[in-house]
Amino acid sequence: MASPASVAAPAALLRLEGVEQFYGQKIRILGPIDLEMREAEFLSLVGPSGCGKSTLLRIVAGVLTPTVGTVRMGGRPLKDVNTRAAMVFQSFALFPWLKVVDNVAVGLESRGLPPRERLKKAQKYIDLVGLSGYERAYPRELSRGMKQLVGLARALAVEPELLCMDEPFSALDVLTARTMRELVLDLWASPVVMTKSILLVTHSIEEAVAMSDRVVVLKANPGRIADEVDLRGLPRPRRPDLPQVRETVDRMYALLA
Amino acid sequence: MASRRPASYSVDLGLIFLIGAVVVGLHLGRSSLRPYDAPELDPRPALLPLYLLYSLARLAVAYLLAVGLALVTGQLAARSPFARRLILPTLDVLQSVPILGFFPLAVGFFIGIFHGSALGVEMAAVFLIFTSMFWNLAFGVYESLITLPEELALAAGQFGLRGSLRWTRLILPAVVPSLLYNSLVSWANGWYFLIASEIIAVGPARYTLPGLGSYLAQAVTVGRNHETVLALGVLIATTVGMHLLLWGPLQIWAERFHFEESGDRPRTPRMARVLGRSRLVRWLTRTVVAPAGQEAIAAAGKLLGMWGASGWWGGAFALLLPASLLVAVFKLYGLFVSRPASPELAGIPVDLLLSLVRVALGVVVSAAVSIPLAWALARSTRVRGAAMAVIQILASIPATAFFPLIVILLRWGIGMNAAAVLLALTTMFWYVLFNVAGAAYAIPKQMDEAALGLGLRGRRYLRRVFVPAVLPSLITGCVTAWGAGWNAMILCEYLEAGRRVYQVRGIGATLDRATYVTGVMQVVAASLASMVLLIILVNRSVWDPVYRRVAERYKMEA
Amino acid sequence: MAETLQPLPHAPIGMVLGLLEHLKDTPGGKEDLYKLGGPLGYELDDLLPVTEAAKRLGLVRIAAGDIELTAEGRALAAAEEPERKQRMGRCLRKLSLIAEIRRAVERAAGGRASRTLFLERLQEGFSEAEAERQLSTALDWARYGEVFDFDPDAEEFFLPPA
Numbered sequence: 019m020a021s022p023a024s025v026a027a028p029a030a031l032l033r034l035e036g037v038e039q040f041y042g043q044k045i046r047i048l049g050p051i052d053l054e055m056r057e058a059e060f061l062s063l064v065g066p067s068g069c070g071k072s073t074l075l076r077i078v079a080g081v082l083t084p085t086v087g088t089v090r091m092g093g094r095p096l097k098d099v100n101t102r103a104a105m106v107f108q109s110f111a112l113f114p115w116l117k118v119v120d121n122v123a124v125g126l127e128s129r130g131l132p133p134r135e136r137l138k139k140a141q142k143y144i145d146l147v148g149l150s151g152y153e154r155a156y157p158r159e160l161s162r163g164m165k166q167l168v169g170l171a172r173a174l175a176v177e178p179e180l181l182c183m184d185e186p187f188s189a190l191d192v193l194t195a196r197t198m199r200e201l202v203l204d205l206w207a208s209p210v211v212m213t214k215s216i217l218l219v220t221h222s223i224e225e226a227v228a229m230s231d232r233v234v235v236l237k238a239n240p241g242r243i244a245d246e247v248d249l250r251g252l253p254r255p256r257r258p259d260l261p262q263v264r265e266t267v268d269r270m271y272a273l274l275a
Numbered sequence: 276m277a278s279r280r281p282a283s284y285s286v287d288l289g290l291i292f293l294i295g296a297v298v299v300g301l302h303l304g305r306s307s308l309r310p311y312d313a314p315e316l317d318p319r320p321a322l323l324p325l326y327l328l329y330s331l332a333r334l335a336v337a338y339l340l341a342v343g344l345a346l347v348t349g350q351l352a353a354r355s356p357f358a359r360r361l362i363l364p365t366l367d368v369l370q371s372v373p374i375l376g377f378f379p380l381a382v383g384f385f386i387g388i389f390h391g392s393a394l395g396v397e398m399a400a401v402f403l404i405f406t407s408m409f410w411n412l413a414f415g416v417y418e419s420l421i422t423l424p425e426e427l428a429l430a431a432g433q434f435g436l437r438g439s440l441r442w443t444r445l446i447l448p449a450v451v452p453s454l455l456y457n458s459l460v461s462w463a464n465g466w467y468f469l470i471a472s473e474i475i476a477v478g479p480a481r482y483t484l485p486g487l488g489s490y491l492a493q494a495v496t497v498g499r500n501h502e503t504v505l506a507l508g509v510l511i512a513t514t515v516g517m518h519l520l521l522w523g524p525l526q527i528w529a530e531r532f533h534f535e536e537s538g539d540r541p542r543t544p545r546m547a548r549v550l551g552r553s554r555l556v557r558w559l560t561r562t563v564v565a566p567a568g569q570e571a572i573a574a575a576g577k578l579l580g581m582w583g584a585s586g587w588w589g590g591a592f593a594l595l596l597p598a599s600l601l602v603a604v605f606k607l608y609g610l611f612v613s614r615p616a617s618p619e620l621a622g623i624p625v626d627l628l629l630s631l632v633r634v635a636l637g638v639v640v641s642a643a644v645s646i647p648l649a650w651a652l653a654r655s656t657r658v659r660g661a662a663m664a665v666i667q668i669l670a671s672i673p674a675t676a677f678f679p680l681i682v683i684l685l686r687w688g689i690g691m692n693a694a695a696v697l698l699a700l701t702t703m704f705w706y707v708l709f710n711v712a713g714a715a716y717a718i719p720k721q722m723d724e725a726a727l728g729l730g731l732r733g734r735r736y737l738r739r740v741f742v743p744a745v746l747p748s749l750i751t752g753c754v755t756a757w758g759a760g761w762n763a764m765i766l767c768e769y770l771e772a773g774r775r776v777y778q779v780r781g782i783g784a785t786l787d788r789a790t791y792v793t794g795v796m797q798v799v800a801a802s803l804a805s806m807v808l809l810i811i812l813v814n815r816s817v818w819d820p821v822y823r824r825v826a827e828r829y830k831m832e833a
Numbered sequence: 834m835a836e837t838l839q840p841l842p843h844a845p846i847g848m849v850l851g852l853l854e855h856l857k858d859t860p861g862g863k864e865d866l867y868k869l870g871g872p873l874g875y876e877l878d879d880l881l882p883v884t885e886a887a888k889r890l891g892l893v894r895i896a897a898g899d900i901e902l903t904a905e906g907r908a909l910a911a912a913e914e915p916e917r918k919q920r921m922g923r924c925l926r927k928l929s930l931i932a933e934i935r936r937a938v939e940r941a942a943g944g945r946a947s948r949t950l951f952l953e954r955l956q957e958g959f960s961e962a963e964a965e966r967q968l969s970t971a972l973d974w975a976r977y978g979e980v981f982d983f984d985p986d987a988e989e990f991f992l993p994p995a
Contacts, residue, residue, distance in 0.1 A: 081432050099432060111430035115448040115532050124444065128435035148914055151976040151993060154984065156531065159973070161845035176434070191875070193851035531985075561986055 030093075031057045031180060031215050032078065037087035039073055048073050048241040050087065053234065057179075058214040060206065062226035062233045066274070070241025071219045072184050078217060079105045079182045091180075103180040104173035104213075108188055110165040112157040118168050119144065119153040125176035143171040146210065147201065163194035170198075174205070180215045188221065203229060203254075223270050227263060228256045235273055245273050316483060316493050320505050323490065327509055330473070330486040333397070334465045337404035341412055341461060342454065346579060349416025350446060351593055358593035363417070365596040370410035371810040373762045374468050375790055376803045377406045380603075381475060386482065396475065396482045403472040408461035415453040423449055424534065439580025446579075447572045451532040455525055459667060466514065466671040467702070471766075476791045488673070495678045498773030507676045514668045524560040528568050607800050617797045623785065627805055630768065630781040633692070634760035637699045638753050641707040645752070648708060650741055653715035662712060670705035674698045674763055678772040691779035698767035703756035710752030714745035746829045747822070754818045761810060782806055840959070841930060841970045842889065844882035846921075846977045852883055853892060853902065857910040862902035869900065890924045922978035930971050935980050938992050945989040 038049030048070035055061050063071040076082040077089060080100030089096040091103070104125065112121050123140040131139070144150055147167045157165055166186060173181055183202075187195035205211045220226055226233045230249055237244040247270060256263050352362040381399035389395025423445075431445045469488030476482070483489050487506060494502035652662050681694050689697075718741070726740045742749075764783030769776070778784045782802050789798035852869075856862050870880055884900060887893040892906035902910065909920045925931050937946040948968065955964035972990075975981045982993045 076429070079433055081429050099435060101435065105430065105433045107426045107430060109424070109426045111424070111426040113427070113444060113448070114534055116444070124436070125434035127444075128437065128440055145914075150915075150918070151979040151982065154982055155976060156985065159969070161847045161973075163847045163851075164845075172434070191848075193855055194847060197847075197851055197854055557988070561988075565986060 030054050031059075031091070032217075033090040033093075034074075034078070035088045035090065037074070037077060037084045037089065039070065039077065039082075040085040046240040049084075051241075051243060053243065055180075055215065055217065060216045060218070060229060060231045062218045062220060062230040063236060064220055064223055064226045064233055064270075064274075065236030065241070065244075066238055067221070068241070069236040069238040071236055074236075074241070075105075075182050075184050075217065075219045078180075079103050081105075100180075102178055103182050104176050104178035106166070106169045106173050106181070106183040106186045108185040110157075110162070110169045110189070112165055112168055112172075114157050117154050117156055118149065118160070121157070121168050122171045122175050124172060129176065139175055140171075143175045146174070146205065147171045161194075163190055163198060166190060166198060167201075170202070174211060174213060177212045179213065180217060181213050183216065183218045185219055185221065187225070199225065199229060223267055223274075224258060227252075227267050227270065228258065233270065235270065237274075247273075316485060316489055318490070318493065318497075318499070318502060320502060322485075323487070323505065323509055326485055326487050326490050327513060329484070330469055330488060331513070333401050333404055333472070333484075333486065334462070334469070337401045337465065338408055338458070338461065340401070341405050341408040342458070343575075345409060345412035345416050345454075346447075346450070346575070347582065347592065348413045348596075349450070350420060350579075352413075352417045353420035355593070361593050361597050365600050366410055366413055368600065368807065368811060369406075369596075370414075371758065371761075371807050371814070372406075372803065373765055373786075373806065374403060374407055374471050375765055375786060375799075376807070377403055378475060378790060379796070379799070382482075386475070396484060399475055399482070400472045400484055400486075403475070404465050404468065407464040407468045407472075411457045411460055412454065415457040416450050419450040419453040420446065439576045439578075442579045443572055443576030447576055448532050451529050451568075451572075455522075455529050459522060462514075462517070463667060463671040466510065467673050468762075470673050470675050481791075491673070492675055495675055496771045496774065498679075500679055503676065503679055507672070510672065510676075511668065514671050518664050518668065519556070520559065521564075523556055524564040525568070527556070527560045528565045607804060610797050610800050614797065617795050619785065619789070619795065619798045620801055623782065623798075623801055623805055626780060626782040626785045626802070627809060629779075630761070630764050630783055630806075631809065633696050633699065633768075633781065634757060634764065636696055637703045637760045637763075638707075638756055640696075640700060641704045641756050642711075642749060642753060644704065645708040645711045645749070646737065646742065646745070649711040649715040649745065650737065652712050653718070663709065666705050666709050666712070670702070670709070672701070674701050674766045675770075677701050678770055681770070682772045682775075682777070685777060691777055694777070695764070695767045695779050695781065695783075698770075699760050699763035702763045703760045706755040706759055707749070707752035710748040710755070711745050714748035715741070718744050743829050747826050750818070750822045750825050754814070754822070757813070757818070758810065761806060839889075839929065840963070841928065841967055841974075842882040842885040843966055843970050844879075844886040846886075846974045848879070848883045849886050849890070849892070852887055853906060853910040856893070856900065856902050856906070862907055862910075864900055866895070866898050866900050889928065890921075891927070892924065918978055922980050925974055925978040925980050928971075930967065931975050931980055934971065934975070934990055938981050938990050944992045945984075945987070946991070948983070948988045948990060951990075 032053075032055040034051050034053040036049070037051040037053075039047045041047050051074065063074060065071050073082065077084050078100065080089070080096050080098060080103070089100075091100055113124065116124070119137065119140050122144055123136040126136045126139055141150075141153070144153055147170050149164065149167050149171065152160065152164065157168065160168070166189075169186070187198055190198065202216070206214065206216060218226070218229065227249065232249060233247045234243055235245040235247065236242065247266075249266065252262060252266060258264070348362060348366075352359045381402050385399035385402055386395040389398070428445070431441060436444055469486065470492045471488075473484045473486040473489040474481070474492055475484075483493075487510060491503065491506040491510070494500075494506055677698060681698055684697070685691065685694055722740065722744070726736055731739055761783075764781060765786055766783070768781040768783035769778040769787035771777075778788075782805070786799060786802040786806075789795050789802065855869075856864055866884070869875060869884070870877065875883075884893065884895060887900075887906070888895055892903060892909060894901050894903055905920070905924065909917055909924075912920055926935060934946065934951060937951075938944055951968060952964055955967055959967060972981075972983050976983075979993050981990045983990055
């Protein structure tokens with residue numbers, strides 16, 4: 019007979035404690051934010067422009083230090099860049115002077131992997147996102163969707179515990195964005211990919227509902243959490259024409275209004 | 276992680292040891308070196324290749340030093356707001372100082388420490404060439420780095436790029452286009468001021484180094500015209516050769532470092548694209564230049580990464596520049612406080628005014644002639660590619676080379692005033708033309724077609740379409756010409772040709788007389804200081820606001 | 834060569850695949866052409882090359898204002914990687930320019946063929962700018978199907994490692 023206590027709750031991977039961000043001395047952009055993210059969870063941050071969601075993501079990734087508050091990764095406070103996370107950027111942020119394979123291997127290089135292993139790993143993730151054949155291409159030769167695939171492969175290549183995505187599909191056309199969303203969900207579910215926790219920032223409610231286990235809604239001026247919606251009950255795949263999905267989207271629009 | 280790796284402490288120690296060794300070496304060495312003694316240059320043309328080699332060596336050493344320091348300085352200014360506030364204004368002031376302003380430092384420090392020996396003089400010459408190359412490189416590096424796309428810098432940070440890896444993967448590639456563009460400018464400057472650098476004089480002391488510049492100057496001074504032409508020919512051939520074999524391939528290689536969304540960033544010059552069709556050039560790029568470039572980036576990255584590993588060197592270096600400026604100011608003050616004022620000082624304001632008129636005239640004439648000329652160049656597709664390179668090469672020719680021509684004109688009675696302006700134009704004009712032509716080429720074809728459709732031709736086209744389109748670049752060119760004009764005045768208001776001295780009243784002449792003839796430091800200091808102050812004043816009160824307004828109104832939307 | 838060369842429509846291969854994905858989800862793999870435009874946010878300029886490209890590759894059929902997946906198109910859309918790439922590779926090799934380049938790298942010593950030669954030959958029938966574009970598009974497609982790759986430093990096409 020299994021006791022409820024023996025079913026351990028998944029550990030908190032990420033915890034934001036009283037995080038606030040100020041501009042200068044007086045202007046509060048964000049906070050205070052208290053947020054918890056579990057392992058193997060797909061969490062979305064949704065909100066209008068100016069709600070500080072991108073700032074929050076950068077704080078989580080460790081490229082920005084919050085004015086006040088702590089970020090804990092696996093219990094330990096973050097001091098500098100979050101090496102257990104990797105970011106995907108809205109504008110792709112690829113190095114124009116590096117070939118695709120070198121772009122993907124960039125994070126591995128800084129972690130000190132020898133060249134042969136770097137290449138092998140980079141090739142693995144290039145194949146995984148479907149870019150095989152383009153290893154020796156330069157970013158300027160690629161379409162926007164492909165550039166983001168490089169960004170995705172680059173982030174996955176360092177095998178982070180947490181994948182942070184900052185409006186990754188907003189610069190893409192509708193069809194490509196759709197293909198990419200499906201790809202991300204496939205990779206998330208795939209046993210080949212270690213990364214099981216994803217933090218997605220988006221301005222699209224439809225996107226959040228289509229992908230996440232949980233959605234955190236942010237309000238602007240200053241940015242703070244307005245609401246949290248648990249979507250784990252909603253079955254996948256979440257096609258936009260399903261009535262349940264449409265209802266949830268409507269409900270969330272109402273929340274923001 | 277924030278903890279420092281043990282390797283960085285050894286870098287600290289290594290650098291301290293190195294500096295200590297240099298100081299001890301200097302101290303020990305100075306007593307054993309003999310004073311330099313070679314006033315007159317052997318004028319045999321057969322020695323020209325050797326002289327060229329000497330000059331190239333000095334230029335190359337000065338250039339490498341300038342690039343290295345520009346990378347360090349520019350990166351420091353881009354990274355730290357504290358350093359930026361110290362470095363940028365200092366660079367701004369120092370770049371307005373004419374090369375002659377650095378003579379006292381060159382002589383006092385380098386030559387003095389080595390007791391007038393050959394080594395000291397060579398170092399002084401390299402230092403002087405360095406001062407004509409360094410400033411724009413440093414600014415270029417700085418501007419490249421602050422305009423780096425934000426998300427790219429963030430990505431570099433997020434994926435852990437630090438130290439030498441950050442240099443080789445992010446910083447160095449990002450600055451290559453601007454570094455290359457500014458290198459062309461720096462080399463043109465270097466050639467132009469070679470003469471001034473190879474003949475260093477302060478008061479009675481005169482040091483002449485064997486080289487192309489001194490050869491040319493001597494030939495002109497003594498009046499041997501066929502040697503002048505020969506030296507000039509060697510100069511032009513060398514600059515052309517460098518464009519074909521070095522700069523062209525480098526520009527082709529540098530294409531991969533351009534950001535796609537660049538609007539104002541220097542794009543691949545047409546000349547490089549034209550060169551790119553030549554198989555030889557492409558082979559050269561592929562087999563020599565590209566691999567060398569990659570190696571250079573890797574090596575530089577390692578070196579610079581080691582530098583960056585020690586934190587406080589950066590801060591110390593940032594303080595060095597303004598500190599040296601302060602020291603200079605103090606010395607200046609000391610000159611006037613302790614001694615009676617020289618009578619020549621009273622004439623300086625008028626000298627300044629006269630020179631101001633000449634420089635201003637030069638700017639106006641340059642602008643007026645450049646506009647129609649650039650228009651003509653832009654319309655002819657055949658001339659296009661070569662035009663820019665030719666302009667760059669012509670800009671390298673020192674005004675000194677035109678002295679014999681000017682002497683002829685003077686004999687026909689044009690007067691020294693006009694002669695000085697004409698001479699200055701030989702430098703100033705190219706800067707304006709280069710910028711205006713560049714903008715003219717960049718006018719979108721659709722705009723021309725629209726103008727044609729609206730019936731705008733000839734003068735009306737110029738006034739309504741062409742001039743507004745090139746106006747921002749025209750202003751940039753004029754500002755550069757303005758700065759160059761002042762340097763030119765130093766060469767043009769007082770000249771020695773055919774064993775005669777020709778001069779006209781002006782601040783350049785005053786400075787030259789004080790430096791090369793009388794050696795009165797007060798006059799040297801006062802003329803320099805007043806010139807620099809005037810340049811900065813006009814830059815701030817005239818050029819900056821004009822440029823801002825023009826850039827707002829006339830900027831081309833992509 | 835010039836007379837047998839039909840110009841390639843300039844569409845990124847990613848968009849062609851996206852089109853197939855979209856059609857895969859519609860009933861019968863068929864759609865009104867006009868519906869591809871507005872709702873998907875495509876402009877005519879972007880759309881026509883994509884549909885044209887899909888047609889040239891034998892993946893769709895266009896008739897009476899409708900676009901429909903062919904059998905090959907259906908199979909490709911349903912396939913997972915790497916099968917999808919292999920199928921696409923076979924479709925690509927039916928296009929003359931891509932086939933020619935592939936033959937050239939297969940036959941050449943060292944498995945490398947100069948890009949400039951192809952550029953010059955294309956310039957017999959096309960303007961310089963268009964010839965460049967043709968080669969870029971061919972390369973983009975060929976890379977996906979792993980038919981050939983390109984080395985920018987040596988300016989040569991070569992066979993990708995298996």
